[in-house]
Amino acid sequence: MGVLHPLVIHFPIALLLLAFFLEVYGLSATGKKYKASIPLITFLGGIGAVFSALSGYFLMNQGDYEDSSVELHRNWGIALAIGSALLIGLYRFPPKIPHIHLLGQGALSILVLVTGHLGGNLTHGEDFLSFDKPKKESKQIAFNQNTLVYADIIAPIFEEKCVACHGKTKQKGKLKLDQIENVLKGGKNGFYHGSEEGKMALMSHRMRLPLSDKQHMPPKGKTQLTEKEIVIIEKWLSLGASPKLLLKDLQLTEEFVSASNEEKNMAKTVDWPSVPDLAAVSETMLTPLRDRGMVVLPLASGHPLLQINCQSLSDFSDKDGELFKGLEKNIASIRLSGTKISDKSLKWISGLPNLSKLYLDNTLITDEGIALLKNTTELRYLNLVGTSITEKGLRTLSSLPLLKSVYLYQSEVKIEDMAEIQQRMPKVYFDLGGYKIDTLTMEITTEEK
Amino acid sequence: MNNKRLSLAEEAHLLDAQLATRRLFLKQCSMGLGALAFSPLINACTSESNGSSNTLFDPTKPLLPKTPHLPGKAKSVIYLHMAGAPSQLELFDYKPELKKLDGQLCPESLLKGKKFAFIRGVPKMLGTIGEFKQRGQSGAWVSHYMPHLAGVADELSFLKAVHTDQFNHAPAQLLMQTGSARLGRPSLGSWVTYGLGSENANLPGFVVLTSGGQNPDAGKSVWGSGFLPSVYQGVHCRSHGEPVLYLDNPANVDGNMRKASIDAINQANKETYKEFNDPETLSRISQYEMAFRMQISAPDVMNISDEPAYIHEMYGTEPGKESFANNVLLARKLVEKGVRFVQLFDWGWDVHGNSTDTSLEIGLVNKCKQIDKAITALILDLKQRGLLEETLIVWGSEFGRTPMQENRNGLEMPFKGRDHHADAFTIWMCGGGAKAGTTYGETDEIGFYPVDGKVSVYDVQATILHLLGFNHETFTYPFQGRPFRLTDVEGTVIKPILS
Numbered sequence: 035m036g037v038l039h040p041l042v043i044h045f046p047i048a049l050l051l052l053a054f055f056l057e058v059y060g061l062s063a064t065g066k067k068y069k070a071s072i073p074l075i076t077f078l079g080g081i082g083a084v085f086s087a088l089s090g091y092f093l094m095n096q097g098d099y100e101d102s103s104v105e106l107h108r109n110w111g112i113a114l115a116i117g118s119a120l121l122i123g124l125y126r127f128p129p130k131i132p133h134i135h136l137l138g139q140g141a142l143s144i145l146v147l148v149t150g151h152l153g154g155n156l157t158h159g160e161d162f163l164s165f166d167k168p169k170k171e172s173k174q175i176a177f178n179q180n181t182l183v184y185a186d187i188i189a190p191i192f193e194e195k196c197v198a199c200h201g202k203t204k205q206k207g208k209l210k211l212d213q214i215e216n217v218l219k220g221g222k223n224g225f226y227h228g229s230e231e232g233k234m235a236l237m238s239h240r241m242r243l244p245l246s247d248k249q250h251m252p253p254k255g256k257t258q259l260t261e262k263e264i265v266i267i268e269k270w271l272s273l274g275a276s277p278k279l280l281l282k283d284l285q286l287t288e289e290f291v292s293a294s295n296e297e298k299n300m301a302k303t304v305d306w307p308s309v310p311d312l313a314a315v316s317e318t319m320l321t322p323l324r325d326r327g328m329v330v331l332p333l334a335s336g337h338p339l340l341q342i343n344c345q346s347l348s349d350f351s352d353k354d355g356e357l358f359k360g361l362e363k364n365i366a367s368i369r370l371s372g373t374k375i376s377d378k379s380l381k382w383i384s385g386l387p388n389l390s391k392l393y394l395d396n397t398l399i400t401d402e403g404i405a406l407l408k409n410t411t412e413l414r415y416l417n418l419v420g421t422s423i424t425e426k427g428l429r430t431l432s433s434l435p436l437l438k439s440v441y442l443y444q445s446e447v448k449i450e451d452m453a454e455i456q457q458r459m460p461k462v463y464f465d466l467g468g469y470k471i472d473t474l475t476m477e478i479t480t481e482e483k
Numbered sequence: 484m485n486n487k488r489l490s491l492a493e494e495a496h497l498l499d500a501q502l503a504t505r506r507l508f509l510k511q512c513s514m515g516l517g518a519l520a521f522s523p524l525i526n527a528c529t530s531e532s533n534g535s536s537n538t539l540f541d542p543t544k545p546l547l548p549k550t551p552h553l554p555g556k557a558k559s560v561i562y563l564h565m566a567g568a569p570s571q572l573e574l575f576d577y578k579p580e581l582k583k584l585d586g587q588l589c590p591e592s593l594l595k596g597k598k599f600a601f602i603r604g605v606p607k608m609l610g611t612i613g614e615f616k617q618r619g620q621s622g623a624w625v626s627h628y629m630p631h632l633a634g635v636a637d638e639l640s641f642l643k644a645v646h647t648d649q650f651n652h653a654p655a656q657l658l659m660q661t662g663s664a665r666l667g668r669p670s671l672g673s674w675v676t677y678g679l680g681s682e683n684a685n686l687p688g689f690v691v692l693t694s695g696g697q698n699p700d701a702g703k704s705v706w707g708s709g710f711l712p713s714v715y716q717g718v719h720c721r722s723h724g725e726p727v728l729y730l731d732n733p734a735n736v737d738g739n740m741r742k743a744s745i746d747a748i749n750q751a752n753k754e755t756y757k758e759f760n761d762p763e764t765l766s767r768i769s770q771y772e773m774a775f776r777m778q779i780s781a782p783d784v785m786n787i788s789d790e791p792a793y794i795h796e797m798y799g800t801e802p803g804k805e806s807f808a809n810n811v812l813l814a815r816k817l818v819e820k821g822v823r824f825v826q827l828f829d830w831g832w833d834v835h836g837n838s839t840d841t842s843l844e845i846g847l848v849n850k851c852k853q854i855d856k857a858i859t860a861l862i863l864d865l866k867q868r869g870l871l872e873e874t875l876i877v878w879g880s881e882f883g884r885t886p887m888q889e890n891r892n893g894l895e896m897p898f899k900g901r902d903h904h905a906d907a908f909t910i911w912m913c914g915g916g917a918k919a920g921t922t923y924g925e926t927d928e929i930g931f932y933p934v935d936g937k938v939s940v941y942d943v944q945a946t947i948l949h950l951l952g953f954n955h956e957t958f959t960y961p962f963q964g965r966p967f968r969l970t971d972v973e974g975t976v977i978k979p980i981l982s
């Protein structure tokens with residue numbers, strides 16, 4: 035019976051407001067002819083109101099709603115039901131008072147509007163009908179190991195994805211997630227799932243059910259928790275759900291924490307420099323480069339950083355460096371593989387502050403040129419395959435803090451020098467290549483019979 | 484209507500006459516106008532919200548390099564598809580428990596409600612024949628079937644619990660490569676070249692190499708372009724002789740003459756385009772131009788015999804013969820030159836055990852010999868050239884093999900073999916942003932069902948697209964009034980294997 039409430043209420047709202055409208059319209063000459071239908075409409079609306087009140091009463095007793103807020107709606111609803119019954123009576127036995135029906139309909143319409151609004155607040159939330167909703171500022175806190183798990187991470191998640199149904203005004207399944215005490219109390223089935231023995235929080239169980247499961251939370255169709263959110267909530271619950279737990283107590287991997295941060299500061303990846311203030315380049319600025327035959331692309335659509343590929347231009351030489359004027363800050367990757375550049379080009383290359391990837395393979399560059407790279411502090415990847423670089427040139431790379439990998443296949447670097455270089459730059463991966471694969475036969479070991 | 488039978492000519496005449504009547508005109512209008520009025524409504528739903536996806540295709544420059552949604556780690560893909568389905572239980576999925584059950588009858592509970600391609604009645608369990616060891620620092624299990632690959636196990640990231648819902652080759656291959664078990668969808672390589680274009684204007688963006696023998700059961704649709712413009716379909720190179728035919732000019736025709744004739748053809752095509760406005764005509768024009776440019780660049784790239792001897796030694800290649808190893812070396816050369824997607828198909832992996840070639844003891848050993856060293860060489864070669872970081876290698880098949888021995892028609896088989904198995908099989912990825920030295924997913928004690936880290940074909944596709952910088956959920960193409968995706972309505976990126 036209770037479930038019918040949201041359905042039934044629409045009849046009295048529409049019918050009673052229509053009756054009032056016709057009553058007003060009836061004052062004019064053209065509207066007179068409709069007056070005869072008003073008693074019937076009022077009668078139907080009144081019955082609807084009584085049914086609504088009844089079904090609402092049952093719904094309230096199911097107890098998903100906070101008492102104080104539902105009380106007001108209940109009282110207005112009862113008043114509406116009684117009022118409409120009285121109004122029906124006024125049509126049947128009209129007293130000799132002028133405009134009594136119009137006044138009655140007006141009063142009833144006010145009842146309808148107030149009751150409806152209060153009911154709407156219950157289902158859709160308090161701020162549902164405010165037009166200039168204050169935009170919720172999502173807190174941009176970078177997580178560190180001492181972040182409070184509940185207050186800084188979980189509470190905002192609950193706030194965003196759960197309290198609409200499990201909060202102050204509405205408590206589906208008698209569960210409230212607005213305060214930590216209420217979280218620990220759990221809903222009508224308690225905090226734990228199954229027996230105490232398993233000690234698994236019911237919430238963890240519900241979150242992990244497949245989406246198609248009726249008991250899955252948040253329900254299908256609502257905003258779902260992300261995998262990360264689930265993991266954090268799960269761990270927090272399994273460790274006793276204390277408000278004092280810090281992020282480090284959850285013993286999540288460093289990677290997990292940094293990945294969460296990454297999601298917060300969009301598009302900040304380890305592969306590329308972070309350039310929050312740089313604007314994207316206009317297409318017209320790139321036309322001369324493209325006309326020259328280079329492949330010039332932003333890292334991602336709308337990204338300010340560019341990757342440039344000159345690989346197919348066998349006539350690309352030192353003087354082509356001028357084409358990049360004005361784009362210095364935007365170049366994050368440049369591929370000059372197999373071009374005719376020499377050490378001179380390293381001059382303009384070293385003036386690229388955000389350069390992260392540099393391909394110089396199969397070019398004429400030497401140690402002298404490489405020494406100029408000292409200031410490209412964002413450099414992570416350096417390809418020197420097929421060049422005449424020696425260990426002397428490599429030494430000069432030690433001032434690059436982020437350097438991750440250097441490829442030296444078919445260069446002049448000798449393997450015996452590498453131990454020392456590696457010691458100077460322990461974090462860098464040097465690949466001298468020249469791998470040989472001995473042809474192996476399958477090492478079949480016959481088992482004892 | 485009178486009952487007189489009309490002759491064919493009379494009937495045609497009658498129909499013709501009807502066409503001229505007012506009644507028919509009005510009748511057709513009543514429906515036709517409705518349809519006419521409705522069509523912009525349909526378009527309003529699609530083109531407005533997804534207009535951006537349509538602009539990706541520029542018919543005059545279909546392969547122009549393009550930017551993905553996010554900074555991708557991989558720039559190109561080499562997809563090694565072992566058509567026929569190798570046995571994961573012999574190669575990567577170590578199941579000591581299965582060995583103990585060898586020869587016992589399969590319990591009814593496993594067979595209940597299951598359908599197999601060939602197994603009938605109650606089959607026997609078949610213990611793994613592979614000798615497994617944990618390899619490298621990552622401790623990944625690789626068997627003696629792949630002794631070379633075992634040496635680079637730390638570079639690989641294994642997906643041990645992939646599942647599909649097709650247990651026959653053709654539909655399963657289609658599902659793996661096009662995201663649908665039915666014909667008509669674009670292949671993974673087509674999607675990628677459509678979305679990213681190609682960085683080398685002189686070579687096709689999507690190249691397909693098959694190692695002789697049979698083509699995949701699903702036919703050329705596994706590298707087809709489906710509803711995408713046909714310029715994005717895979718260019719299938721010949722496995723024997725010249726990879727691309729007719730690259731040399733015929734006798735007495737020089738480059739200029741060739742250029743002049745192609746210009747003339749294109750001029751005629753442009754006229755046709757003006758008249759009919761079919762974008763496929765533009766595709767055709769760009770293909771002619773591409774073919775002309777390929778005459779200059781392709782012979783060089785496609786020729787593996789120029790590679791130094793130690794590279795041939797490393798890959799185990801024999802130029803001039805049909806072999807998987809040759810294709811692998813060619814794939815490296817193509818990727819080095821900026822080709823976006825190289826799809827390799829190898830054949831003969833369907834180890835049912837009904838002949839020596841399909842036996843686990845002999846056939847599988849020979850197949851592994853053909854690929855093991857070459858793939859290992861590919862990984863190390865890309866690595867030493869500094870290209871492994873941005874080249875994603877995917878090794879896999881359309882499904883796996885059963886832990887039971889096949890008993891085709893209820894009979895005992897002459898050799899050890901396994902039937903098709905859709906519920907759990909192994910795929911590995913390498914380079915291109917896949918996390919080196921990881922193993923994700925686990926199957927039960929006999930390798931029948933996944934117990935942890937179960938991923939679907941769509942998840943694998945979503946992950947490949949993610950590594951290239953696509954959001955697989957917004958990467959769509961409008962067709963038949965709605966935007967289509969490679970992963971349809973499924974797919975989650977497999978985050979644990981991302982570096």
